[in-house]
Amino acid sequence: MYSQGFASPLSARPATGAAVDPFQPIGVRMAFEPGDEIFAQDEASDLVYRVVRGAVRTSRLLSDGRRQIGDFYYEGDIFGLEPGPLHRFTAEALIDSDILVVKRATLKRYGDEGLALERLIWAATARELVRTQEHLLLLGRKTACEKVASFLLDLADRGRGELTVLPMGRQDMADYLGLTIETVSRMLTQLQAEGLVEFFGNRRFHIRRQAGLARLVAC
Incomplete structure (x- = not known):
């Protein structure tokens, strides 16, 4: 739970x-x-x-x-x-x-x-x-970073609080986005390093800069 x-x-x-x-x-x-x-x-x-x-x-x-x-x-x-x-x-x-x-x-x-x-x-x-x-x-049509950012935004849009739970693992994300698991992990690290998202363990995250992530997705 x-x-x-x-x-x-x-x-x-x-x-x-x-x-x-x-x-x-x-x-x-x-x-x-x-x-x-x-x-x-x-x-x-x-x-x-x-x-x-x-x-x-x-x-x-x-x-x-x-x-x-x-x-x-x-x-x-x-x-x-x-x-x-x-x-x-x-x-x-x-x-x-x-x-x-x-x-x-x-x-x-x-x-x-x-x-x-x-x-x-x-x-x-x-x-x-x-x-x-x-x-x-x-x-x-999207780059690897844009794919991962789009995925996180879509999942967060379904949530109702500050922290969003990922019910799927990194391999599921990779297979959905047409990427390797290494690329997904690297993009998640990059988005966190840029201050756009913050992860708490592997399955919980918070979008810190909604507008910035949205601009990335729209590019």
């Missing part, structure tokens, strides 16, 4: 329509420990998932053995959305996580609640497309 006073990205995106959450009466709640597989690459994509608590990583194993991180999902996020019948990525819990699971084919049985959930899923699909486009831009 996160220490009191630390901002956690896991609570940064409240569920849409949190007062009446259509996932709650329909979904089945499942618990996962760190490293547990939620669904596998090339597995049938007939289920939709929502993070209640914790953090989830999606990744794809390439034919040459390399791994590509698809995205990270936090409290309130919907994931597992696919345009086809199979999952293109594997999903795993980064930390202890509770996930609501819904079988999409059965939504019509639930009347208004099913329709509300369908609308929520469509909204999540649109957000997923936007984030995919942003990820492509990040991978193709």
Whole structure:
């Protein structure tokens, strides 16, 4: 659990329509420990998932053995959305996580609640497309320093306090950003040396100069 006073990205995106959450009466709640597989690459994509608590990583194993991180999902996020019948990525819990699971084919049985959930899923699909486009831009057009700075800013934007927790490790960051773990570590050290961010151990950080980091990302 996160220490009191630390901002956690896991609570940064409240569920849409949190007062009446259509996932709650329909979904089945499942618990996962760190490293547990939620669904596998090339597995049938007939289920939709929502993070209640914790953090989830999606990744794809390439034919040459390399791994590509698809995205990270936090409290309130919907994931597992696919345009086809199979999952293109594997999903795993980064930390202890509770996930609501819904079988999409059965939504019509639930009347208004099913329709509300369908609308929520469509909204999540649109957000997923936007984030995919942003990820492509990040991978193709930004320097290593800009990539790491963008990642930290995005994570901090999800937080609610002074300190933000990184639920993922350096290798996950590297695979998501298309960098080596050595480059990620070097860029983090550089950003801290320049007084833009301050780290407390490996998993907690504070942005000291928000405007400066934002200018770096915008370059």
